[in-house]
Amino acid sequence: MSVVKIDKVSRFYKNGLLTVTAVDQLSMELHKGDFSVIAGPSGSGKTTLLNLIGGLDKPSEGQVFIDGEPTQNKSEHQLSDLRREKIGFIFQAYNLLPVLTVYENIQLILQIQGIAEKLHKDKIFAILAELDLQDLHARMPAELSGGQQQRVAVARALINEPKLILADEPTANLDSESANKLMDLMQRLNNEKEVTFLFSSHDQMVIDKAKKVIRIRDGKLC
Ligand SMILES: Nc1ncnc2c1ncn2[C@@H]1O[C@H](COP(=O)(O)OP(=O)(O)OP(=O)(O)O)[C@@H](O)[C@H]1O
Numbered sequence: 001m002s003v004v005k006i007d008k009v010s011r012f013y014k015n016g017l018l019t020v021t022a023v024d025q026l027s028m029e030l031h032k033g034d035f036s037v038i039a040g041p042s043g044s045g046k047t048t049l050l051n052l053i054g055g056l057d058k059p060s061e062g063q064v065f066i067d068g069e070p071t072q073n074k075s076e077h078q079l080s081d082l083r084r085e086k087i088g089f090i091f092q093a094y095n096l097l098p099v100l101t102v103y104e105n106i107q108l109i110l111q112i113q114g115i116a117e118k119l120h121k122d123k124i125f126a127i128l129a130e131l132d133l134q135d136l137h138a139r140m141p142a143e144l145s146g147g148q149q150q151r152v153a154v155a156r157a158l159i160n161e162p163k164l165i166l167a168d169e170p171t172a173n174l175d176s177e178s179a180n181k182l183m184d185l186m187q188r189l190n191n192e193k194e195v196t197f198l199f200s201s202h203d204q205m206v207i208d209k210a211k212k213v214i215r216i217r218d219g220k221l222c
């Protein structure tokens with residue numbers, strides 16, 4: 001069964017009299033263990049597509065299925081449960097909370113999930129060790145490099161052991177060495193834990209590492 005399936009999905013934006021078709025009747029499928037990239041020029045619809053797949057946005061037309069279940073008639077509440085249980089997001093701007101430490105940024109997800117407090121420390125240190133961040137647990141995001149912040153964002157996306165990770169231009173703000181390290185890490189998680197990944201990127205290094213490249217232009221496959 002597919003982890004994600006989208007069927008003839010479109011997303012229109014109305015700007016006054018003008019309608020922009022950001023995603024245009026697009027169909028695609030992701031299977032368990034995929035390591036795929038959405039590649040396309042600026043404005044081609046990559047972010048819109050990731051938001052639709054992750055249930056952060058609803059299609060104007062067409063259907064999205066997660067684990068075979070249609071998301072169309074789900075309430076906001078049900079959609080947020082689905083995201084919390086199954087999907088990890090990594091955004092370009094990291095979205096770390098500046099007033100919380102590295103540890104607390106990750107702990108927040110466990111608190112939202114209602115995981116018993118006594119389990120937090122072991123879980124968090126295990127994921128920090130995996131990402132070579134254990135020495136930085138008490139730092140604030142502003143005291144970290146871009147690559148380190150990105151790794152914290154990855155740790156936060158992984159802490160609830162999602163089956164699907166969506167990452168919007170994960171290497172966009174990184175130097176090439178940090179970008180390479182991040183990709184190696186994601187590849188390892190993909191190989192060892194069969195986490196399904198979908199990235200967007202226009203970075204050729206990222207595109208070259210993907211097992212499958214989904215090319216889009218003007219919201220369509222090309
Ligand atoms: N909220 C919005 N309102 C109106 N138009 C929008 C909105 N968000 C995106 N668009 C338009 O939809 C199209 C696709 O945008 P999207 O952000 O998905 O592209 P992208 O491929 O992620 O681009 P980039 O590589 O620059 O991040 C663009 O023409 C954009 O201007």
Ligand SMILES: [Mg+2]
Pocket residue numbers: 046047048168
């Ligand atoms: Mg984008």
